[in-house]
Amino acid sequence: MSNCEGAENRDRPSRHAVSALTWGLIIAAATVLAYSNSFDKSFLFDDLNILMEYPPACSVAAFELNRRCVTSLTFALNHAAGGFNVAGYHAVNLLIHVLAALVLFGVVRRTLLLDRFRARLAGWVTPLSALTACIWAVHPLQTQSVTYVCQRYESMMGLCFLGFMYCSIRSFGSIRTVAWRAGALAWFVLGLGSKEIMAVAPFVLLVYDQVFMSGSLKATLRARWKWYLALGLVLAVYCWFLFREIGRQAADPVGAVLFLISPWEYLLTQMEVITHYLRLAFWPHPLCLDYAWPPVARLGEVAWQAAFIGILFAATCVGVVRRRAAGFAGAWFFLILAPTSSVLPLIDIAFEHRMYLPLAAVVVLVVAGGGWAMASLAASSVDSRRQAPGRAYCAFLAVVAIACAFGTYARNKTYASVEVMWRDVVRARPDNHRQHISLVHALLSSGQVEEAETQTRDLLRRLDEELAGGNSRASLVQRAQYYYAAAVNALGCILMTRNNYNEAVEVFSRISASASNPLYNCNLATAMYKAGRTGEARTLCEETARKWPTSAKAHALLGYFALVDGREKDAVGHYRKAIELSPDSMPLKLDLARFLACASDRKLRDGKEALRLACEVDAATGGSSFRASEVLAAAWAETGNAGVAVRAMERAIAGLRSADVAGDIRESLMQEFERQMDDYRNGHSFRNEKGGLNAGDSTGPGSPAMELPSERRTE
Numbered sequence: 001m002s003n004c005e006g007a008e009n010r011d012r013p014s015r016h017a018v019s020a021l022t023w024g025l026i027i028a029a030a031t032v033l034a035y036s037n038s039f040d041k042s043f044l045f046d047d048l049n050i051l052m053e054y055p056p057a058c059s060v061a062a063f064e065l066n067r068r069c070v071t072s073l074t075f076a077l078n079h080a081a082g083g084f085n086v087a088g089y090h091a092v093n094l095l096i097h098v099l100a101a102l103v104l105f106g107v108v109r110r111t112l113l114l115d116r117f118r119a120r121l122a123g124w125v126t127p128l129s130a131l132t133a134c135i136w137a138v139h140p141l142q143t144q145s146v147t148y149v150c151q152r153y154e155s156m157m158g159l160c161f162l163g164f165m166y167c168s169i170r171s172f173g174s175i176r177t178v179a180w181r182a183g184a185l186a187w188f189v190l191g192l193g194s195k196e197i198m199a200v201a202p203f204v205l206l207v208y209d210q211v212f213m214s215g216s217l218k219a220t221l222r223a224r225w226k227w228y229l230a231l232g233l234v235l236a237v238y239c240w241f242l243f244r245e246i247g248r249q250a251a252d253p254v255g256a257v258l259f260l261i262s263p264w265e266y267l268l269t270q271m272e273v274i275t276h277y278l279r280l281a282f283w284p285h286p287l288c289l290d291y292a293w294p295p296v297a298r299l300g301e302v303a304w305q306a307a308f309i310g311i312l313f314a315a316t317c318v319g320v321v322r323r324r325a326a327g328f329a330g331a332w333f334f335l336i337l338a339p340t341s342s343v344l345p346l347i348d349i350a351f352e353h354r355m356y357l358p359l360a361a362v363v364v365l366v367v368a369g370g371g372w373a374m375a376s377l378a379a380s381s382v383d384s385r386r387q388a389p390g391r392a393y394c395a396f397l398a399v400v401a402i403a404c405a406f407g408t409y410a411r412n413k414t415y416a417s418v419e420v421m422w423r424d425v426v427r428a429r430p431d432n433h434r435q436h437i438s439l440v441h442a443l444l445s446s447g448q449v450e451e452a453e454t455q456t457r458d459l460l461r462r463l464d465e466e467l468a469g470g471n472s473r474a475s476l477v478q479r480a481q482y483y484y485a486a487a488v489n490a491l492g493c494i495l496m497t498r499n500n501y502n503e504a505v506e507v508f509s510r511i512s513a514s515a516s517n518p519l520y521n522c523n524l525a526t527a528m529y530k531a532g533r534t535g536e537a538r539t540l541c542e543e544t545a546r547k548w549p550t551s552a553k554a555h556a557l558l559g560y561f562a563l564v565d566g567r568e569k570d571a572v573g574h575y576r577k578a579i580e581l582s583p584d585s586m587p588l589k590l591d592l593a594r595f596l597a598c599a600s601d602r603k604l605r606d607g608k609e610a611l612r613l614a615c616e617v618d619a620a621t622g623g624s625s626f627r628a629s630e631v632l633a634a635a636w637a638e639t640g641n642a643g644v645a646v647r648a649m650e651r652a653i654a655g656l657r658s659a660d661v662a663g664d665i666r667e668s669l670m671q672e673f674e675r676q677m678d679d680y681r682n683g684h685s686f687r688n689e690k691g692g693l694n695a696g697d698s699t700g701p702g703s704p705a706m707e708l709p710s711e712r713r714t715e
Contacts, residue, residue, distance in 0.1 A: 020109065023130035024102050027137060031098050034138040034405040038094065038147045039087040041415035045289065046150040051075065051084065067242050070193035071156045083622025089149045096155045097146045101137035103162040108132050108364055110169050114212055117325075120375045124390050128371040131397040136363045140284040140407035145356040147415045148289065153195045154353045160191030161336075161357060164201050165208070171227075172213050181227060188231065192238045197357075199238065200335045202231040207331040211323045261295045261475055263343040268296040270341045271306040273350040280352070281362040284404075287411055290425055292432040293349035297473060326365060333361040346715060367397060418442045433459065433483035440490050449497055456491045463487060485511045489520055492527065501531035518544050518551035525557060537561070552582035556591070568601050586620055589613045590631055597634035598686055607638030626655030630673060637685045645680040649673065 043051060066072070074092060082088040109129035112121055121128065136142070145154045164187040171180035191198030206220065206228065214220040221228065261269075273293060280287070296302050316334060319327020336357045340346060374393040414424045422439035425432055436459045443452035463484045467477070488511045495504035508524035521544040528537035538561050545554040559574030575592040582588060593613035596606045614632040621628055629652035637645035653673050656666065676686045 019126050020105075020130075023126055024105060027101050027105060027130055027134045028098050030134050030401060030405060031101055031137040032094065034408040035090075035094050035097075035146060035412065037409055038412045038415065039090045041086065041090060041147055041412065042417050043084075043086060043089075043149060044415070044418045044421055045148065047148075050150055051079075051089075067245050068153060068193065068195060070160075070190050071153050071195065074152065074156065079622075084624065085622075086149070089152075090147070093146050093149060093152050093155060096152065096159050097137065097142070100155060100159040100162055101133045103159065103166050104136060104360055105129055105133035106166050107162055107169065108368070110166070111212065111325075112368065116212075117372075121371060122375070124371055124375060124394075127394050128368060131394060131401060132364050132367040134401045135367065135397065135404055136360050138401055138405040138408050139281075139359060139363070140287060140404060140411045141280050141352055141355055141359055143287070143408055143411045143415075144289060144351070145353040147412050148353070151353045154197075154356045157191050157195035157198050158356045160187045160194055161198055161201050163187035164191060164198075165205060168205050169208070172209070185230070185234070188234065192234075196242065197336060197339055199235060200338065202228065202235060204332055204335050205231075207320055207328055207335070211320060211325070211328045211331075215323065261345050263345060265295050265297055266345040266349070267343045268299060268302055268306070269293065269349050271302045271309050272296060274309055274337065274341055275305040276350070277352075277355050277358070278362065281355070281359055284407060284411075286428045287352060288425055288428040289352075289414075289421055290348075290432060290435050291350040291429055292434060294431070295349065295475065326369070329361040329365040333358045340715070348715060351715070370397075419446060431462075433463065433480075433487070437483065437486050437490055440487075440494075444490075444494060444497060449494060453491070453494045456487055456494060459487045460484070460491065485517070485520065489523060492523055496523075496527060496530065499530075501527050505531055505533070512540075518548035518554055522551070522553045522557055529561075534561075550581055552578040552585065552588065555581065556588055559591075563595070568595075568599055568604050571595065572604060586617045586628075590617050590627060593617070593635060594631045597631065597638045605638060607635055607640075611635035611639055623651075624655070626652045626659055629655055630676070633676065633680060634686050637680050642680050642683045646677065649677045649680055653677070 075089075078089050078092055109125060112118070112125045112129055118125065145151045145158070164184050167180045167184035167187060171177045171184060174180055188198070188201060191201060206217075209220045209224065210217050214223055299306060312330060313334060316327055316330025319325075320331055321327070337354065340351075340354050370393060371390075374389040377389045414421055419439070419442040422435050422442055425435040426439055429435075436455065440452045440456050440459070443449075443455065463480055466480045467484065488507060492504045492507040495501075495507060504527040505524065508520060508527055512520045512524045521540055525537040525540040525544070528534075528540065538558075541554055541557045541561065544551060545558060548554060555574045555578035559571045559578065562568070562571035562574060572592075572595065575588065575595065579585065579588050579592060590613070593610040596604070596610035596613070599605045610631070614628060614635045618625065618628040618632050623629070629648050633645040633648035633652060636642075636648055653670070656669055656673065659666075679686045
């Protein structure tokens with residue numbers, strides 16, 4: 001019986017269906033248990049960008065067609081269902097991962113049921129396939145793709161990729177070919193809308209077809225040329241759309257500074273990185289959310305890794321030509337890694353989530369290869385002992401799965417908070433300067449000012465030594481200079497927190513003159529203002545706005561200074577310009593809304609626009625921001641709805657009591673909130689004597705800004 005005939009017969013219900021269902025439940029249960037402690041883990045890294053700082057990306061109403069619109073839609077639905085309740089995002093991530101594991105189970109089982117494997121493996125196919133999928137699902141290397149919320153991009157694409165492969169495999173020789181191919185095409189389109197790596201799926205399928213079904217590339221194309229032509233047309237349309245969208249996007253300024261590396265250097269570095277990935281597949285410790293992997297300049301630095309990867313690649317090519325299962329596993333591994341781990345330079349050289357699907361090839365090859373060896377041993381055993389090797393091997397695999405699950409459970413603990421994660425990263429990669437700065441920010445945010453200063457000065461010492469070392473590579477020197485400036489800026493922010501404004505001015509001055517970042521000038525202006533040098537602060541802000549006309553922070557500060565001076569009309573212009581430059585900034589919208597609701601000049605007040613802006617911010621923050629509630633109350637009062645304003649103010653006061661705010665600021669805000677409440681209860685609008693400002697303003701000189709190079713759009 002041919003492979004295709006065997007596939008057709010397998011479309012009918014079999015006696016193994018109950019067994020497959022039982023194993024599927026075991027896979028799901030094991031995966032849920034391994035990730036059972038992930039639901040309360042915090043947002044971090046890119047999560048803060050995509051979900052918190054850019055909430056329109058999480059709005060169903062704001063949905064638009066883009067290169068990752070499918071995954072973005074799932075984020076939007078999460079937000080619509082529960083706002084920023086982190087448990088909901090983790091639950092969806094876990095559901096996607098469980099479904100991917102079940103589909104992988106189906107793909108492996110269907111493959112092992114082919115004639116070339118079934119005769120040898122006999123009754124081991126289902127448990128072997130299930131244990132393969134289970135180990136893949138609970139492997140600690142997968143935590144970055146599951147527990148790190150924004151890597152839903154990777155897991156969602158992985159689910160679609162596996163769904164595409166499963167439906168395509170089922171279509172080979174099936175009496176329901178059209179239905180299965182329609183399903184495969186749907187998975188393919190959804191995958192393309194999840195993440196760009198999906199574009200390699202047709203090539204992986206082509207290799208699968210050649211190795212397991214048709215026997216040669218020529219026979220494959222002759223038998224199914226229409227199917228591959230259809231996939232090629234879809235892929236061509238997608239590539240046109242992708243390049244068109246990329247062409248519209250502005251260059252990433254951080255990437256331009258941090259990543260000056262040639263395709264050759266990137267390829268050399270990937271020899272080291274891929275070898276590291278493979279080691280983690282067998283011994284997943286230590287894991288790291290962000291490696292900040294240093295680039296390699298010469299082949300001699302990675303000679304043995306390049307030789308090792310070269311041998312694996314050559315063996316893969318030979319295996320594909322000779323129709324070996326191991327050849328397909330190698331092709332799966334290399335093809336899926338090719339877009340991110342070959343010659344196309346990306347800002348980040350190494351990330352564990354890139355192994356989400358490639359790990360399946362490693363696990364399947366090792367587990368199924370061991371099963372094949374055990375089957376051969378069983379075949380040579382006497383009848384009474386024929387099942388012993390298989391049972392022992394399955395028991396061993398179960399122990400491996402349990403160990404992996406415990407490792408995943410332990411790894412999830414590092415996602416408990418931003419501080420815990422960055423401590424883990426800095427411990428694993430001491431030379432990761434960008435996350436050292438992120439750790440400083442986390443410490444400062446939690447009030448650990450002394451340790452934040454100690455960490456910052458330690459980082460500056462490291463960078464001083466690095467810059468004094470006379471490194472001849474321009475990319476590494478420029479990278480060190482960039483982080484040195486960011487670390488100096490962090491030290492200035494810490495000094496501001498300690499109210500050491502004059503010292504902060506001196507620190508910020510070290511980087512403002514030669515800085516290519518307007519943020520440093522804005523922070524210097526803030527320190528000058530706090531130190532009483534108001535004239536210098538205004539002049540510096542005006543110069544910054546002229547030099548960097550697209551700096552939203554500079555215009556926001558100019559708006560603040562204009563309000564303090566009583567120039568309310570000028571202030572409105574600067575705030576509107578700042579929002580135009582940074583349309584996703586909720587703090588800017590909140591400050592403008594407060595001014596429009598509370599301005600002393602009646603001609604400048606606009607209660608309706610203030611209400612619109614405040615409602616937008618309140619909705620984006622899930623009603624959890626006491627600042628948004630306070631501004632919303634002022635806007636309702638300005639529009640003549642004093643009763644609604646009172647209820648909003650009650651929510652603001654309750655939120656302030658439970659918020660993580662310094663004691664002196666809390667006391668000042670509470671007094672002001674009580675004054676506002678009295679006005680609303682008396683049916684009056686609120687007029688702020690400081691021209692629409694209060695102690696809670698977020699863009700004024702009371703809030704120096706740290707630069708976090710780690711906060712970037714996810715790859």
